[in-house]
Amino acid sequence: MSHTLGIRQAQKQKTRQALLDAALGLLEEQSLSSLGLREVTRAVGVAPTAFYRHFRSTADLGVALVEEALGSLHPMIRTTVSTTGDSEERITRTIELIARHVDGYPAHVRFIARERHGGVQPVREAIREQLARFAQEVKDELAKDPVSAGWTEDDLLMLAHLYVDQMLITASLFLEALEGPEREREERTRHVAQVATRQMRLIGLGRHHWLD
Amino acid sequence: MSHTLGIRQAQKQKTRQALLDAALGLLEEQSLSSLGLREVTRAVGVAPTAFYRHFRSTADLGVALVEEALGSLHPMIRTTVSTTGDSEERITRTIELIARHVDGYPAHVRFIARERHGGVQPVREAIREQLARFAQEVKDELAKDPVSAGWTEDDLLMLAHLYVDQMLITASLFLEALEGPEREREERTRHVAQVATRQMRLIGLGRHHWLD
């Protein structure tokens, strides 16, 4: 099925990926709206004009980064929310998954947290769409749970959004813990996990008593 | 008590405020990390070098904006959370207060949402501190409520953080509704209010069953 693409296309994609990687690196200490295309090409070691072969603008590159950061995350979400087990166990697993993801892709997480409300409209829009998809998917999984019997579609969606936002906040807090001095890292990470766990637990309690 | 400051100091503060206002306006369609000091002075109609009489850098100006946006909000938070009445009534009032605030100071709200995770470290730090203060204050008010009998200090604080984050998310959603086309504005605002109310209600339910 997968066509092995020629030397030419392969090299192009390589450069494109290098541009994305360099941009993601530069965005650790600034926002997308201040990222210059010359800055990016300089970091890759390529002529400024080469940028235009891949992206119309840095905003365009930003949209591509959103896809890279969130696009591949949907299956992970689905399986995590849907896995069986008591709710306490599910919470622990979710928090741990978030921690692991932040550990593995800190720059991606930072980028999403930063640009979700950032200064570049198309990027905000792209993130909004992806998060709306996440909420839909979480809703679909919640609907399968017997606890959701008697729930409105609207109520399921509002709960899903609550979960998604909560996960994002937690991810961002894990990131802050990672960025701090190494001595405190372990303790701060543990603390974030503990607080997030209890918040999820409290939301879960509210969920179980929703129809009272 | 209040010393009427001379002509000179008054004019200085006027220019300073003009710089802050101009910056806030320019930040509606970009992030602080891309805001140039020339851009700001040009908008005010003042020489670029005049900027240095008031701020060391745009980052410094950003910190001042945080103070302006959040500093005066603490009393409002306290009174809102602490007012008596049944919890349903309290939720409605809180949501309405948020809606009103976003309506009155949209640029401030946008600035905080944008720069909370933005590219300028000192500004992030300043926002973090203010929000931590909010959480503390909410905690203090929660502690007075009889529902909080038997709660750990830690648990009260984790709930307070949940509330604060939830309020920020709601504010940001109200803002998005405001920014959209006018035809949909009223409906979207109503929708945001409705969802936020139910989320608060669910969290409130979780709160009441926390000690089960």
Next chain:
DNA sequence: CCATGCAGTTAACAACTGTTCTCTGTAATT
């Protein structure tokens, strides 16, 4: 009333930006 302090101005700087046009080498197609 005069000397000082200081908000704001003017001019200049080196460095940087996005974008255009022209060119080159080579992979892909015929």
Next chain:
DNA sequence: AATTACAGAGAACAGTTGTTAACTGCATGG
């Protein structure tokens, strides 16, 4: 084998940026 397509290079453009220095005018304090 000859032709085409196209990723990337190179040079030049007009504008922009932050920061410096030396200045001017005027409110303020002695």
